Amino acid sequence: MRKCLRCEAAMxxxxxxxxxxxxxxxxxxxxxxxxxxxxxxxxxVCPECGYTETYIDDTKNIKNLIPNKEM
Ligand SMILES: [Zn+2]
Structure with a gap:
């Protein structure tokens, strides 16, 4: 569950x-x-204050971009 960074409500x-x-x-x-x-x-989206945050569900493609990862 994501918590709002501003008011800590469940997003x-x-x-x-x-x-x-x-x-x-x-x-x-x-x-x-x-x-x-x-x-x-x-x-x-936070139902209390409307704060919206974006994210990607599947982060494996992003992890592949990190150089010098442990082999
Ligand atoms: Zn909020």
């Missing part, structure tokens, strides 16, 4: 981020033209 998770005016969803991606998406970005 509503697993919401989709939608781009208004046409686009649908946003994703994180390595810099560079031919890099593939690292994962779809979701968001969680």
């Amino acid at each position: 509503v998770e697993d919401l989709e981020v939608m781009v208004t005016n046409g686009g649908y969803g946003i994703a994180a991606k390595e810099k560079g033209m031919f890099k593939k998406s690292l994962g779809k970005i979701k968001c969680a």
